[in-house]
Amino acid sequence: MTIAVLAVQGDFAEHEAMLESLGAEVFEIRELSDLDRPFDGLVLPGGESTVQGKLLRELGLFEPIRERIMSGTPVFGTCAGLILLAKRLSNDDNVYFDALPVTVRRNAYGRQLGSFYAEEEFKGIGKIPMTFIRAPYIESAAEDVDILAQVDGNIVAARRGNVLGISFHPEVDGDTSVHRYFLDMVEGK
């Protein structure tokens, strides 16, 4: 199984290490020619969504990646990645892939002093560590979206079909269960 990791900016290396530890083959997408390689799933890492969104467009990656997502390639976004996947942002005019019908609030917990760590239930997995770094959360979701986790009443993980969006950073916690969940999605389990 081959997973492509968007590597234009952010903590892509942590995702790669996590996926490799689970036996996946991993490569990075930094420019258009990287998309020539076939892949079974795509990861959009944490980082700054404004930077990633801009680089996606200017490096010509945006449309081809959007087409892959729309045609059913499994995709997993964390933090900035969730923002890129959302249909709407409540406090920002940008819209990127519009692949997950949810409304996301950017920097929903405020500045770095608002960053925090929690342990909460993730549907189908159980209690897992969750690290929120200047994180967004999902304010509202369409009816057909599966809510996978909530913290203090706010949605922090959701899935619809091939699209998984999470507002925290499983890639930095040493717990592989969410990545395992995504690889199971890719395998169609």
Add this chain to the structure above:
Amino acid sequence: MENRYELNKNLAQMLKGGVIMDVTTPEQARIAQEAGACAVMALERIPADIRAAGGVSRMSDPAMIKGIQEAVSIPVMAKCRIGHFVEAQLLEAIEIDYIDESEVLSPADDKYHIDKTKFKVPFVCGAKDLGEALRRINEGASMIRTKGEPGTGDVVQAVRHMRMMQSEIRRLVSMREDELFDAAKLLQVPYDLVKYVHDNGKLPVVNFAAGGVATPADAALMMQLGAEGVFVGSGIFKSGNPAKRAAAIVKAVTNYTDAKLIAQLSENLGEAMVGINEQEIELLMAERGK
């Protein structure tokens, strides 16, 4: 507090592969964000102007920093003087995302750095070599950058510092375990940090390049030498076309091995900052705080 330190190291992880730009006004901050900066450093004067003006250089006016916080959605950093823990307390009070305890400002303490373990907000500190980097980390820094020589537009010292750190890291990795005790003594740092570097082949925190980066090629050079991201200070807003240069540097950092692309990015950028050569510098900021 341990937990807070992890969160602060994690924020630096999110900045990786990005460019942090010095800005002095909300307008510049917006230009930087628009150009793809992953964070901005709010300061009253960029290093080149601090160098030109001389005199004592201090933390910026909190009102000016707040103006920049309101102008952008990306993280905002600000500088305090080395050892000036009250300036750091003020920056924490206005909820800055990252404090740079910086040699660019006049040091407030010629012996002690700030005990950064006492703060909730993260700190980035400059270093010329592995010993300095690990001492700052021991004091609680959750991100390191090379000192370089700020405000010169000359990359030579950032190159020297990054090469020095990487070479010392490789040396530690190659050592027998029983040699690490002596290495800790020589580096004047705790053994457990030396052991971490030996085991992992890298610093326990993110390591950026800073000081003298002026062109897309400079930025890519630092990335190829092992930097995980780049600070650009005077290089952008002291140049002919800041927005274009800033955007070009951002792309050069993402695709730092693609020479063809960087060549394209380097076309018609307008004038780079004039710069000062190493031999012409009167004040070596990198010698502040060891």
